[in-house]
Amino acid sequence: MNFIRNNFIKISISSSLPVGYLIYDKLKEKKYTYEEISEHNNNQTRIWTSYKDRVYDITDFLDSHPGGKDKIMLAAGASLEPYWNHYKQHQKQEVYDILKTLEIGKVRDYDPEKFKNLKDEYLEEPVRSQDLNFHSIKPCNAETPIEEIHENPITPNELWYVRNHNPVPVINPDEYNLELFDSNKFICNFSLEELKNMKSKKVITTIQCGGNRRGEFENTSGTQWDIGAISTAEWEGVPLCEILAGHKGEYLHFEGYDGVKSSIPFKKGSNCFGDVLVAYKMNGEDLPADHGYPVRIIVPGYVGIKNIKWLKKITIADEEVDGPWQKGMAYKILPGSIRCLEDVSKIDLEKIDTIDELPIQSCITHMEEIEEEYRNGEKNFRVHGYTYSSKPMVFPKVHVSIDGGENWYKAGVNPHFEDLKKFKWGWALWSIDFKIDEKPRIIMCRASDNDGNIQPENINDIWNLRGLSNNSVHKKVIK
Numbered sequence: 001m002n003f004i005r006n007n008f009i010k011i012s013i014s015s016s017l018p019v020g021y022l023i024y025d026k027l028k029e030k031k032y033t034y035e036e037i038s039e040h041n042n043n044q045t046r047i048w049t050s051y052k053d054r055v056y057d058i059t060d061f062l063d064s065h066p067g068g069k070d071k072i073m074l075a076a077g078a079s080l081e082p083y084w085n086h087y088k089q090h091q092k093q094e095v096y097d098i099l100k101t102l103e104i105g106k107v108r109d110y111d112p113e114k115f116k117n118l119k120d121e122y123l124e125e126p127v128r129s130q131d132l133n134f135h136s137i138k139p140c141n142a143e144t145p146i147e148e149i150h151e152n153p154i155t156p157n158e159l160w161y162v163r164n165h166n167p168v169p170v171i172n173p174d175e176y177n178l179e180l181f182d183s184n185k186f187i188c189n190f191s192l193e194e195l196k197n198m199k200s201k202k203v204i205t206t207i208q209c210g211g212n213r214r215g216e217f218e219n220t221s222g223t224q225w226d227i228g229a230i231s232t233a234e235w236e237g238v239p240l241c242e243i244l245a246g247h248k249g250e251y252l253h254f255e256g257y258d259g260v261k262s263s264i265p266f267k268k269g270s271n272c273f274g275d276v277l278v279a280y281k282m283n284g285e286d287l288p289a290d291h292g293y294p295v296r297i298i299v300p301g302y303v304g305i306k307n308i309k310w311l312k313k314i315t316i317a318d319e320e321v322d323g324p325w326q327k328g329m330a331y332k333i334l335p336g337s338i339r340c341l342e343d344v345s346k347i348d349l350e351k352i353d354t355i356d357e358l359p360i361q362s363c364i365t366h367m368e369e370i371e372e373e374y375r376n377g378e379k380n381f382r383v384h385g386y387t388y389s390s391k392p393m394v395f396p397k398v399h400v401s402i403d404g405g406e407n408w409y410k411a412g413v414n415p416h417f418e419d420l421k422k423f424k425w426g427w428a429l430w431s432i433d434f435k436i437d438e439k440p441r442i443i444m445c446r447a448s449d450n451d452g453n454i455q456p457e458n459i460n461d462i463w464n465l466r467g468l469s470n471n472s473v474h475k476k477v478i479k
């Protein structure tokens with residue numbers, strides 16, 4: 001009885017409403033599958049979420065979320081239920097009323113059981129700075145806001161780029177143990193306390209993801225990084241050579257609590273000049289959760305993936321570690337002729353080495369107009385950037401062109417870098433001033449070192465299926 005009456009009232013009200021409202025109501029009847037919803041997880045596609053059988057567009061609400069934008073973004077393209085099962089304060093009328101205003105449709109393949117008892121595995125993700133440039137939330141992949149960090153070559157912890165393959169493991173520091181194995185043989189454990197009581201060292205390193213600048217290649221899969229998958233910090237921890245003293249092997253395997261693994265040559269880890277650290281501090285603070293709390297390995301000069309976070313286990317071994325990040329193709333630069341996944345079967349992957357070091361790099365981060373005006377109406381523009389070599393104590397020369405590559409001018413390494421020795425494994429920031437009457441349209445930079453290494457001009461010459469190791473001459477178009 002009740003049901004019929006309600007229905008009747010609804011019909012009579014809506015028939016007296018303006019046409020616009022009717023259309024809006026019709027839109028809300030549109031149906032979307034879970035799959036379609038999942039495609040709406042970023043600003044370009046707008047951000048959708050579902051709750052029970054309804055679909056909502058939360059794009060314009062994100063900044064008003066009382067719990068912060070990053071928390072509500074966990075449900076981007078997914079259901080709110082796993083979160084609201086946990087954060088029960090949402091289950092009240094006030095919140096339902098807000099949600100109602102964002103409704104855009106219904107779930108076509110609605111399954112009431114699907115999320116009923118589910119708690120999202122990303123629930124415990126750390127709070128992140130909204131100044132990072134996010135590519136994805138689950139797992140978190142975010143760039144450092146590279147144009148903001150030129151004042152100081154050390155990247156503040158909260159602005160460090162984040163590259164996670166999985167949810168961030170939650171580790172109780174009191175129960176933490178680092179295991180050391182020789183092949184299958186267990187050797188010993190180190191608690192966090194024990195590690196902190198051992199001999200320690202501080203090392204400044206730049207870490208660059210193998211996929212930094214992937215976005216400039218055409219047709220590659222994976223996170224489409226721009227130039228901000230790189231950052232620099234001072235790490236403190238136990239030199240790995242101390243832990244390995246008296247042992248012999250060919251390789252070292254590192255395994256994280258999230259299951260991610262990689263390996264490096266034994267001699268890189270056992271040689272004290274390799275500066276490999278079992279690190280527990282980053283810029284003077286405990287490692288942040290996103291960067292490996294409580295312990296990560298730091299491999300100066302080597303590609304990002306070698307720096308395993310949430311370090312669980314170190315194994316001395318005769319062979320490289322199994323898995324996609326080492327023996328698989330994830331970090332292998334395949335020949336340019338391999339254009340798609342089907343082509344990969346044509347080659348012997350085992351014959352291609354996984355990247356350890358990345359080639360010489362430099363990028364333009366930004367340009368600023370300097371206040372003072374010069375004679376003849378000329379203005380002063382300052383161009384900023386970074387340059388990085390995997391080789392210790394190598395600080396590349398950087399040349400900049402503002403006329404499409406005809407003339408090149410040498411940039412200056414920033415004066416903050418008086419103590420170059422401290423930055424042995426770090427990047428260098430550079431800048432150069434131009435006095436010109438018109439803003440340049442396109443700026444290019446190119447780094448080189450004394451061994452004849454130079455950034456290649458043509459990006460097509462270094463195209464590879466996984467989009468790794470892009471160090472082509474960096475071009476920035478100025479708007």
Ligand SMILES: Nc1nc2c(c(=O)[nH]1)N[C@H]1C(S)=C(S)[C@@H](COP(=O)(O)O)O[C@H]1N2
Pocket residue numbers: 160161162163164165166207208209210255256257258259260290291292303304305306307308309310
């Ligand atoms: N355990 C673990 N270690 C990891 C990763 C990971 O997903 N899990 N990502 C790797 C990759 S690909 C990079 S580029 C760096 C990124 O380190 P950051 O997130 O501290 O910047 O960590 C590496 N270590």
Ligand SMILES: [Mo]
Pocket residue numbers: 163208209210211304305
């Ligand atoms: Mo990476």
